[in-house]
Amino acid sequence: MYRISELALKVGLSRSTLLYYEKLGLISSQRQANGYRTYSEHDLQQLKLLQQLQAGGLTLKECQACLETRIDRSLLLERFQALEQEIAQKQQSRDLLAAMLGKASMRGWHQALDSQAPGAHLAWLLKQGFNEKQALRLKWLSKDMNEHDHYMADFERIFDGLDRLGPGSAEDTLQALYALPTVPQSLLDIGCGRGLSTLLLAKHTQGLVTALDNDEYNLTCLKEAVAANALEDHVQLLCASMTEVPFEGSSFEAIWAEGSAYIMGFGNALKSWRRFIRPQGFLVVSDLIWLTDNPRSEASSFWQKNYPGMTTLENRVSSITSLGYRVVCSFPLSQHAWENYLGPLREKIAELSVQEFSSKALADIKDEIDIHERFLDDYGYQFFVLQKNSA
Ligand SMILES: C[S@@+](CC[C@H](N)C(=O)[O-])C[C@H]1O[C@@H](n2cnc3c(N)ncnc32)[C@H](O)[C@@H]1O
Incomplete structure (x- = not known):
């Protein structure tokens, strides 16, 4: 007892x-x-x-x-299932803390936050001490704040010496230029990259093209090409952010943005750039869109992680109209434009081995090429030639 x-x-x-x-x-x-x-x-x-x-x-x-x-x-089973859920939640919390402490990848967390609350995600990155250029590249490229610098160094090494940072061709750019009813004499090329389109626009308009990018290296490449083509009187270079274009309202007859509007969000870009275009002026912009309502699941989950805002042509056109523009014409970027980008990139990465890269940069680029090679029927780049409405 x-x-x-x-x-x-x-x-x-x-x-x-x-x-x-x-x-x-x-x-x-x-x-x-x-x-x-x-x-x-x-x-x-x-x-x-x-x-x-x-x-x-x-x-x-x-x-x-x-x-x-x-x-x-049945009572035991119910308890068992509840426990499994609690464990999964705790595991998620543990993974997140480990990631924030630099012990594991933060990629899943950044991607989830970016698709659910992109604005809050960007604002939070700025609070963590990243500047806007870093925060935007983190959002689109490295997707991991613990790996960012290292990733970007690898990324720059991969693209070093390449002219194109995205698909494009002289034929497509000129098709868009000649779709304009008048040839613009003052143009702003936003996110100009290494400037293949900038040079073409300068040659074919004889006006002044202001090439804006926030990457010094890209602008240095373009500066050399401008000099080599004796276009100094027609091209002005500007290192600035597309989110804060440093000009007065109505400064340009046309704004050009090939493969760059997505960086600040297609709708945001159209809204914020509109005031820099003269009344009845033009915006030429290209963007990735779904070409089908039922994309294959691998393509859909890849782009859900990498460009959650990607949508159909119909949805793009309807947001364009609601943002104060008229669609003059719209056409898909040619196969040839994709090859101009993918061909040299494939050759470049064939020279590199994954062992040389400890970040995910090379693996990511290989994944992206693989998705393009297998699923380009489901999506593509679309050129939009737009006119600013007077309202
Ligand atoms: C995909 S590339 C497109 C380059 C070029 N328009 C083309 O079609 O080849 C995107 C470009 O936007 C630039 N960029 C990224 N964020 C930017 C920002 N916040 N402000 C200005 N340029 C930016 C990058 O440096 C890069 O050159």
């Missing part, structure tokens, strides 16, 4: 807990002549059994049900 204090010691519970269990009928004491409660060996074993059931995650009420009658499998 055990006194309550002895029993409490044996099972590691407090007196008040034992009294509560007694009240629930889980154990029962006998009163001695001196008024002390005593408990039997059966009570001790009953408590041990209860503790084993509790260790399985059952609540006290559930334990009681198990003790009183045959185990209810």
Whole structure:
């Protein structure tokens, strides 16, 4: 027989807990002549059994049900499923903390946040000490704040010496230029990259093309090409962000943006650039769109992670119209334009081995090429030649 204090010691519970269990009928004491409660060996074993059931995650009420009658499998199954969920949530919390401490990849977290709350994601990155250029590249390229610098160094090494940072061709650019009713004399090329289109526009308009990019290296490449083509009087270079274009309103007859509007979000870009275009002026912009309502699942999940805002032609046209532009014409970028980008990139990466890169940059580019090679029927780049509405 055990006194309550002895029993409490044996099972590691407090007196008040034992009294509560007694009240629930889980154990029962006998009163001695001196008024002390005593408990039997059966009570001790009953408590041990209860503790084993509790260790399985059952609540006290559930334990009681198990003790009183045959185990209810559906109750156990319910508890089991709830526990599995709790474990998965805890595992997620653990992974996130590990990632934030630099012990694991933050990619999944950045991607999820970016598709659910892109604005808050960007603002949070700025608070973590990244400048806007870094934060935007983190969002689109490295997708991991712990790997960012390292990733970007690898990324730049891969693209070093290549003229194109995205698909494009002289024929497509000129088709868009000649779709304009008049040849613009003042043009702003936003996100000009290494400037193949800038040079073409300067040659074919004879006006002034301002080439804006926030990457010094790209502008240095373009500067050399401008000099080599004797176009200094027709091209002005500007290192600035597309999110804060440093010009007065109505400064340009046309804005050109090949493969760059997505960086600040297609809709945001159209909204914020509109004021720099003269009344009745033009915006020529290209963007990735879905060519089918039912893309294959591999392509769909790749772009959900890499460009969650990608949509159909119909949706793009309707947002363009609601943002104060008229579609003059729109056409898909040619196969040849894709080859201009993918061909040299394939050759470049064939010279490089994954072992030389400890970041994911090379693996990511290989994945992207693979997706283009297998699924380009499901999506593509679309050129939009737009006129600013007067309203
Ligand atoms: C995919 S490339 C397109 C380059 C070029 N328009 C073409 O079609 O080859 C995107 C370009 O946008 C530039 N860029 C990225 N973020 C930018 C920003 N916030 N402001 C200005 N340029 C930016 C990059 O440096 C890069 O040159």
